[in-house]
Amino acid sequence: MARNPIADQVAIVGIGSTGFSRDSGGRSAKALACEASIRAIRDAGLGPGDIDGLVGAAEPGGPQPQEMSAALGLPQVSHFSSPTPVAVFALVDAMNAIYSGSCDTVLLYFAYTRLPWNSRSAAQDPFRRRHTLGVMPAPESVNAAAAYAAWASRYIHEYDVPREAFGRVALNARAGAANNPLAAMKAPLSMEGYLGARMIREPLCLLDMDVPVDGADAFVLTRTDRARAMTKSPIVIHAATVGLVGTNDEDQLPSLARHGQHVVVESLRAKSDLWLEDMDVFFPYDGFSIITLGWFENFGWCGPGGAGRFLEEHWDEASGRVMIDGRIPVNPHGGSLSEGATRGSGHIREAVMQLRGDADARQVPGARNALIGCGGFFFNSQGAILRRL
Amino acid sequence: MTLTEIPSDAELVERFPYASIDHDNKALYRGWLEKSLRMNRCDDCQRFHHPPKPVCPSCWCSSLVPSEVSGRGTIHLAMFLHQGPPAPGVDYAKAPHPVVTVELEEQEGLRFTSTVAGCAPEEVRIGALVELDWVDRLGAPFPVFRLVEKS
Ligand SMILES: [Zn+2]
Numbered sequence: 001m002a003r004n005p006i007a008d009q010v011a012i013v014g015i016g017s018t019g020f021s022r023d024s025g026g027r028s029a030k031a032l033a034c035e036a037s038i039r040a041i042r043d044a045g046l047g048p049g050d051i052d053g054l055v056g057a058a059e060p061g062g063p064q065p066q067e068m069s070a071a072l073g074l075p076q077v078s079h080f081s082s083p084t085p086v087a088v089f090a091l092v093d094a095m096n097a098i099y100s101g102s103c104d105t106v107l108l109y110f111a112y113t114r115l116p117w118n119s120r121s122a123a124q125d126p127f128r129r130r131h132t133l134g135v136m137p138a139p140e141s142v143n144a145a146a147a148y149a150a151w152a153s154r155y156i157h158e159y160d161v162p163r164e165a166f167g168r169v170a171l172n173a174r175a176g177a178a179n180n181p182l183a184a185m186k187a188p189l190s191m192e193g194y195l196g197a198r199m200i201r202e203p204l205c206l207l208d209m210d211v212p213v214d215g216a217d218a219f220v221l222t223r224t225d226r227a228r229a230m231t232k233s234p235i236v237i238h239a240a241t242v243g244l245v246g247t248n249d250e251d252q253l254p255s256l257a258r259h260g261q262h263v264v265v266e267s268l269r270a271k272s273d274l275w276l277e278d279m280d281v282f283f284p285y286d287g288f289s290i291i292t293l294g295w296f297e298n299f300g301w302c303g304p305g306g307a308g309r310f311l312e313e314h315w316d317e318a319s320g321r322v323m324i325d326g327r328i329p330v331n332p333h334g335g336s337l338s339e340g341a342t343r344g345s346g347h348i349r350e351a352v353m354q355l356r357g358d359a360d361a362r363q364v365p366g367a368r369n370a371l372i373g374c375g376g377f378f379f380n381s382q383g384a385i386l387r388r389l
Numbered sequence: 390m391t392l393t394e395i396p397s398d399a400e401l402v403e404r405f406p407y408a409s410i411d412h413d414n415k416a417l418y419r420g421w422l423e424k425s426l427r428m429n430r431c432d433d434c435q436r437f438h439h440p441p442k443p444v445c446p447s448c449w450c451s452s453l454v455p456s457e458v459s460g461r462g463t464i465h466l467a468m469f470l471h472q473g474p475p476a477p478g479v480d481y482a483k484a485p486h487p488v489v490t491v492e493l494e495e496q497e498g499l500r501f502t503s504t505v506a507g508c509a510p511e512e513v514r515i516g517a518l519v520e521l522d523w524v525d526r527l528g529a530p531f532p533v534f535r536l537v538e539k540s
Contacts, residue, residue, distance in 0.1 A: 137408075137409070137474055138526075138531075139479055139504070140502060140533075141502060142468070142502050146468065149468040150467075151466060152468075153467045154466050199469070199471045199485070200470075200471055200472060201469070202468060202470075202471060247498075251500050251501075251502045252500055254498055
């Protein structure tokens with residue numbers, strides 16, 4: 001039996017999303033966050049007086065918890081925080097706050113807005129332009145986003161991986177987005193289309209990178225005993241964790257064989273009674289396609305360097321996507337590559353929708369357990385297992 | 390301890406407008422002005438680390454000596470920017486700009502990231518041997534690598 005006192009003690013009882021687009025048309029991040037939050041609170045059948053905790057991911061340009069409290073007229077909260085991206089940091093904080101008794105019911109929100117340096121059209125908006133970078137760094141850096149292209153080069157070098165391995169991640173995402181009304185990128189994508197896409201940071205091309213979008217997701221979390229009074233089969237957090245190794249500076253990472261994802265997998269394995277064979281749907285993060293390949297290998301679906309072959313072997317030609325063992329879809333909502341760069345909140349929302357049985361055309365019949373690997377290799381590796389009781 | 394450091398912290402920041410300079414890494418950039426690549430070395434356990442940290446991550450000793458490294462090493466990571474931040478002498482439209490992380494010969498796992506100058510992008514490969522050179526960027530020395538000719 002795993003040691004994880006918080007297992008199944010916190011439930012996700014409400015979800016709300018604005019959907020995602022390349023341009024929300026002059027709406028602020030706060031406006032998007034409010035829309036998603038109101039949807040989530042109503043989805044839970046609650047009102048502003050029921051929320052006593054407020055957790056908002058500190059996305060650049062996104063609203064602070066106190067601004068959201070004021071905008072939504074929340075009478076009082078006894079816990080609020082703004083954890084750093086990506087999404088599971090905030091999920092873990094909300095979960096811990098509820099279980100420890102800091103509060104009972106958390107509104108958890110994520111608001112995304114294209115920033116001037118990742119979108120040409122956003123750079124035209126004088127309000128968005130005021131978010132400046134400070135120092136314009138030199139090109140000769142493998143920090144932050146560039147790290148994934150740099151380490152992709154190493155991955156290709158060590159395992160002799162063809163571009164098609166990365167392409168399958170992108171194609172799988174696009175096939176999912178086609179069935180998701182919330183998704184930004186729905187146009188069909190072929191392998192020829194992928195291979196012909198513009199290189200950005202070679203070896204990664206435009207379609208290996210998530211799509212900057214405007215939009216927001218929100219969730220309502222509460223104690224599982226309260227959730228049971230609201231619904232007979234609550235969706236609960238069975239286990240959640242983050243992971244970090246000591247030497248995590250991007251260019252000093254010892255190797256692809258030991259980084260944050262490995263810590264996450266070990267920690268999740270030790271906390272969970274459920275593992276790969278129990279899963280009905282799999283959500284490997286895909287801010288960059290190389291991250292997704294890493295999650296496949298590090299969760300143990302296949303060995304190091306084997307993700308490309310694994311995707312090929314488990315490819316469903318009819319639907320143009322991955323179906324692990326013919327049964328388990330992967331990021332069926334389209335992931336960050338095609339639904340939009342939700343930094344993981346989309347993966348959590350889709351997991352909840354699947355476990356509720358509310359995923360319409362994307363629904364996995366009878367889905368009970370979902371595995372989420374969020375974030376990348378360096379300082380935002382995270383994981384969660386959600387289940388329906 | 391140096392009483393007066395040349396140039397002053399304020400001047401140093403002006404010489405390297407593209408760098409995030411702080412009290413932990415200022416010796417690195419002062420070294421660049423003398424065309425010397427200096428990495429923090431622990432006075433106690435003698436291990437190098439990079440980027441500069443206020444204590445030695447191996448033994449927690451805070452006596453760290455910015456020590457010149459050879460700049461010779463092997464390309465460990467190699468990517469090619471087809472677009473990116475503007476920089477003098479970098480024309481993404483002409484050719485993709487290589488960015489490499491080089492594992493230095495001084496210590497396993499000790500790496501420094503820059504570009505490779507003076508060769509075509511297709512010559513830049515993981516495993517290739519390189520050495521350090523200096524170019525001018527905005528009036529200050531900037532460390533780059535060059536491929537070592539195979540003899
Ligand atoms: Zn030491």
